[in-house]
Amino acid sequence: MTSLELTTDDAMSKGLVDEFTHCFTGECRVNVLQILFRINQVLTQNADLATLVSIILDGMRQQMRMQRGVMMLYDRHSDAIFIHDSFGLTEEERGRGIYAPGEGITGKVVETGKPIIIPRVIDSPDFLDRTRAHNKGRKQDKLAFFCVPIVLAQKVLGTICAERVYMNQRLLNQDAELLAMVASLIAPAVELYLIENVDKVRLETENRRLKSELKQRFRPTNIIGNSKPMQEVYAMVHKVASTKATVLLLGESGVGKELVASALHYNSPVADGPFIKANCAALPEALAESELFGHERGAFTSAIATHKGYFEQASGGTIFLDEVGELSLPTQAKLLRVLQERTFERVGGAKPVKVDVRIIAATNRNLAEMVAEGTFREDLFYRLNVFPITIPPLRDRGSDVITLADHFVTTYAAEIGKPIKRISTPAINMLMSYHWPGNVRELENVIERSVILAEEGVIHGYDLPPSLQTPTETGTGFSGTLEDRVTAVEYEMIVEALKASNGNVGQAATTLGLTRRMLGLRMDRHRLTYKTFRTAGLRPRN
Incomplete structure (x- = not known):
């Protein structure tokens, strides 16, 4: 320039x-x-x-x-x-x-x-x-x-x-x-x-709020029931929740093992960490290892990317292994190593993955008997059985049945916008006398159905499913004679058979050792129809 x-x-x-x-x-x-x-x-x-x-x-x-x-x-x-x-x-x-x-x-x-x-x-x-x-x-x-x-x-x-x-x-x-x-x-x-x-910041605040709500929802005081067996469960939960000890929840299907597991997590030192639920019964044997421990990209044909299993997802928190008794023996062996060392390899991988996770397992099966039969590893059983808690069946919880029923009535009445005020005395008697093989889950389904059917703000005995109907409610009441008592037992057996067969008369007759015609005549006498059992079948809740 x-x-x-x-x-x-x-x-x-x-x-x-x-x-x-x-x-x-x-x-x-x-x-x-x-x-x-x-x-x-x-x-x-x-x-x-x-x-x-x-x-x-x-x-x-x-x-x-x-x-x-x-x-x-x-x-x-x-x-x-x-x-x-x-x-x-x-x-x-x-x-x-x-x-x-x-x-x-x-x-x-x-x-x-x-x-x-x-x-x-x-x-x-x-x-x-x-x-x-x-x-x-x-x-x-x-x-x-x-x-x-x-x-x-x-x-x-x-x-x-x-x-x-x-x-x-x-x-x-x-x-x-x-x-x-x-x-x-x-x-x-x-x-x-x-x-x-x-x-x-807003999302983190919302996350903290939701976790706080979950903690309140799943705290032991919010598990409904004040019976003596449940008081013992609460005491056990209170003692072990503040530790990181492995807990084994025992009890029949539907007693509320998942609810207790949630209470344990949200009252533990890792409450702010993840709470991962793994239903072992729903894991196909071929995929169980991949789902639990993850896999590397290319480990098998459909492994197009690295996948973190349930244990990695739960690191820093709690993993809940529901129905742990359904795992195969090879998967049990890999689970044992995680419990011992908190280390595993993903499928197709050679690099050890270390996790810091609390383990809560649950089963409705008798693991001790399975060990004797050779279908469950003895060493794994002892690793899981550090702190066992047995959740009592609903039939052993006395007045908790009514407390739970009232809770479910309030919940489902509000959900569908129906003003249900009370459960009638005959219906209460029927709820209390039933043996509840499906436990709390079955009771919840029964009440949801009854709220839908109820009219005039009251749940009557005839709003309950046939499996709960007493001889008095169906006109087959007895005054104490042998003939009346035999009739009552016959009614209950027919109801149970029809319920189990979902209203299939032929299948129910075979179960009872009767011909289809003979069962049909007895059903007419008790004013029972197969259609009732097909339309009133209790659906499982997710």
Whole structure:
């Protein structure tokens, strides 16, 4: 470059400066080009919002001579607009600067997505001065205020607001346009910040809230029942919950072993960790190892990616192995190693995976008998049987039947919007006299069905399934004679056979050792029909 060219360029630059200096605004704005250049550099390199905000606020204070500048962000989930960073405000003043959409000038900008310019802020009824930064005896009567939205894809993410004294309306408009351009440039970085920080904090808060609710829901005091057998269970849960000892839950199907396992987890030192449930009975033998311990990519034909098994997912928390007695002997051997060393390899992998997990197992089978039969490993049984808790069957829990029934009535009546007020005395007697082979799960299904059928706000005996119907309720009551008692026993046996066969008369007749015709005659005598047992079959709940 020649000296002549340099002189010419200098002259042109000086001319541009002079033009901006004397553009009837009273101030030169060429120096803000450096701010835009630095913003563009940050956006190109890392889009760090903290750096961008620092550049913008410094430029507003130094080059644009603002008295106050504020960057505000909008959290649409909490519907709050809050100060992210500022200058000219104290920490206390910043803390007070929270608005809702439509509230004050800032709220209106967020609500409409349009900038607002106030030449004399003191004259604006929308200026709330929530920060109380204007009550210090300063000369505030000539302050102008303007606020521009930060918008991306028609979604308002926040605002940039500023205050200063302007002697020229054109300069005020020019500065508002400049900051609107800056807001447009940084909008993608603001959205990313909100997703990674504000939304993350909100989701973490929501996660903590949900875990707290689960903890309250599954605490032992919320397991319904006050019978002596259940009081013993509560005492055992209280003693072992605060430890990381392996627990083996024993009891018939439907007694509530999963509920007790949840109570153990949510009252344990790892309550904030994951609670992973693995139904061993539902795991196909060929996939059980992969589901429990995971597999590496390419371990078998359909293994297109690395898969973390239940144990890895539960690391830092609790794994609940339901129906553990259904596992095959090879899978039992691998489970034994995890209990001993807390280490395993994924299927197709050679690298050991170490986990820190509490194990709670459950079964409705007699594991000691299975050990004697050779279908369950003795060493695994002793590893699992560290702290056994036996959950009593419903038939041994006395008045808990009615307590649970009332609870399920309240739950399902509210669910379907039906005002069920009570269970009639005959229905209560029927519930109390039944032997409940399906335990609490069966009771829940019975009550759900009865709530649907009940009318006039009362559950009557005839709303209960045929399997619970007593001879009195069906007109086959007895006064104590041998003939009447035989009739009652016959009724119960026919009901049980029809229930077991889902209303298949031929199958029920075979079970009872009768011909189809003979069973049909006895059903007519007891006023029973196979259709009742097909339409009233109890469905299992997930």
